[in-house]
Amino acid sequence: MLTRIDHVGIACHSLDSTIDFYRRTYGFEVAHVEVNEEQGVREAMLRVNGTDDGGASYLQLLEPIREDSPVAAFLARKGEGVHHIAFGTPDVAAEAGSVAENGVRVLDAEPRRGTMGSTITFLHPKDCGGVLTELVQAAGDDEQAGAPDA
Numbered sequence: 001m002l003t004r005i006d007h008v009g010i011a012c013h014s015l016d017s018t019i020d021f022y023r024r025t026y027g028f029e030v031a032h033v034e035v036n037e038e039q040g041v042r043e044a045m046l047r048v049n050g051t052d053d054g055g056a057s058y059l060q061l062l063e064p065i066r067e068d069s070p071v072a073a074f075l076a077r078k079g080e081g082v083h084h085i086a087f088g089t090p091d092v093a094a095e096a097g098s099v100a101e102n103g104v105r106v107l108d109a110e111p112r113r114g115t116m117g118s119t120i121t122f123l124h125p126k127d128c129g130g131v132l133t134e135l136v137q138a139a140g141d142d143e144q145a146g147a148p149d150a
């Protein structure tokens, strides 16, 4: 079950100047900044609606922290722009199993750590009409769904 658009991921060269663009142009404020070493990014979450309790939607601005990362590869080939879309679910492992049964490649054998204590997994863009797709179980959804193993 997918319950919302959790975030839209946007690849950028400079997190600071991209934050500045979204703040000046739309008035979006930064809800959260963190480095995710495993994903190779420094990222900022700009809340578009809702509250940080698991039901919100965000823009996720992504700046690569190393050349051998998915976002660095994307920037080198396509330049700045929309990198992925992320759907929220109360149970990321169950959702990944369900989409896999429909022939969509799940890129992570086990769900990984995402932003703000969330649990995430990615689906191959070639199986999703050219859209890199992420499934997100927000930290706030854990209580409703039962604590995840990871």
Ligand code: CMX
Binding pocket: 009, 036, 039, 041, 060, 062, 070, 071, 073, 074, 083, 084, 107, 114, 115, 122, 124, 125, 126, 130, 131, 132, 134
């Ligand atoms: N959106 C759509 N298509 C994409 C894509 C993207 N973001 N990234 C790559 N592709 C396409 C390419 O265009 C290419 O297509 P063609 O063969 O037609 O040219 C194909 O996928 C393979 O591209 P590649 O450059 O060889 O890339 P890889 O196969 O090495 O990796 C992917 C692609 C999706 C498997 C890899 O980027 C990945 O594992 N991503 C998941 C992790 C991630 O993106 N983390 C950063 C975000 C972290 C977060 O959100 O928290």
Ligand code: CO
Binding pocket: 007, 009, 060, 084, 086, 134
């Ligand atoms: Co994301």
